[in-house]
Amino acid sequence: MNLRQLEYFVAVAEERKITTAAKRLNITQPPLSYEVSALEKELGVKLFVRRPRGVDLTDAGRVLYARATTILGLTESAAREVADVGLGREGTLAIGIISSSGGQVPNDRMRALAKDYPRVSLVLNEGNT
Amino acid sequence: MNLRQLEYFVAVAEERKITTAAKRLNITQPPLSYEVSALEKELGVKLFVRRPRGVDLTDAGRVLYARATTILGLTESAAREVADVGLGREGTLAIGIISSSGGQVPNDRMRALAKDYPRVSLVLNEGNT
DNA sequence: AATGCTTACGTATTGCGTAATGATT
DNA sequence: AATCATTACGCAATACGTAAGCATT
Numbered sequence: 462m463n464l465r466q467l468e469y470f471v472a473v474a475e476e477r478k479i480t481t482a483a484k485r486l487n488i489t490q491p492p493l494s495y496e497v498s499a500l501e502k503e504l505g506v507k508l509f510v511r512r513p514r515g516v517d518l519t520d521a522g523r524v525l526y527a528r529a530t531t532i533l534g535l536t537e538s539a540a541r542e543v544a545d546v547g548l549g550r551e552g553t554l555a556i557g558i559i560s561s562s563g564g565q566v567p568n569d570r571m572r573a574l575a576k577d578y579p580r581v582s583l584v585l586n587e588g589n590t
Numbered sequence: 591m592n593l594r595q596l597e598y599f600v601a602v603a604e605e606r607k608i609t610t611a612a613k614r615l616n617i618t619q620p621p622l623s624y625e626v627s628a629l630e631k632e633l634g635v636k637l638f639v640r641r642p643r644g645v646d647l648t649d650a651g652r653v654l655y656a657r658a659t660t661i662l663g664l665t666e667s668a669a670r671e672v673a674d675v676g677l678g679r680e681g682t683l684a685i686g687i688i689s690s691s692g693g694q695v696p697n698d699r700m701r702a703l704a705k706d707y708p709r710v711s712l713v714l715n716e717g718n719t
Numbered sequence: 720a721a722t723g724c725t726t727a728c729g730t731a732t733t734g735c736g737t738a739a740t741g742a743t744t
Numbered sequence: 745a746a747t748c749a750t751t752a753c754g755c756a757a758t759a760c761g762t763a764a765g766c767a768t769t
Contacts, residue, residue: 478748
């Protein structure tokens with residue numbers, strides 16, 4: 462089982478037709494049909510019942526649909542989140558201020574920063590020049 | 591990004607050495623090294639810092655590790671769950687009883703069934719023969 | 720010298736497209 | 745006849761192994 466197969470499965474489950482799902486996935490219909498049966502074989506379960514005008518989800522298919530959408534959503538958000546960390550949109554930002562500034566801190570700017578990047582922790586360190 | 595890459599990444603993150611992780615995954619070390627950089631390139635983030643004696647997770651790597659283990663765990667349990675449904679270990683089991691039985695139901699057996707298959711719903715229907 | 724990561728390259732596996740076939744209305 | 749799925753097969757993309765190179769201790 463892999464993420465591509467889950468995407469394919471979700472498309473078929475939502476379109477209820479392998480042909481339409483294939484169009485949505487920008488592939489042709491036979492490989493999609495093949496991948497669906499491969500997934501069924503691997504899981505040891507029929508996911509769809511084949512009807513003359515399309516396919517219907519089985520009980521097992523309905524369970525997989527719920528799980529698959531969760532997994533795919535998690536995967537996508539994980540990628541975004543990790544990329545954000547790399548861009549410095551998450552983590553700890555340590556800011557040094559010098560004593561001679563008299564303790565003046567640009568509070569409005571820091572509030573704006575905290576609002577735009579809610580997952581960044583701000584730490585202030587006071588010292589000499 | 592695919593599940594195989596996430597498995598590879600998790601192995602490296604846990605072993606802290608690409609060489610050791612490759613052994614655990616039963617592949618050789620160069621392709622694993624290659625896949626890790628491919629994942630980093632795709633996410634646009636360094637996941638490890640390369641050290642003379644192995645690798646260390648970056649902040650982004652630590653975030654991905656948490657998400658990856660979740661996703662892989664969910665995937666595995668989804669597969670088991672779906673297979674279970676296919677085996678009839680989940681769903682609704684409708685049992686018909688005939689009026690002439692005087693309303694006698696084998697309660698102990700049904701309790702045992704409900705205990706062994708907690709996700710099976712039992713429904714009793716009374717009718718004639 | 721030893722350990723561990725990276726780059727380069729050839730082969731084997733896998734994914735997808737095209738073509739032909741099957742089944743139902 | 746039309747619609748939608750499956751099976752068969754060839755090509756293209758991808759994953760992995762082997763070989764060689766680089767860096768650090």
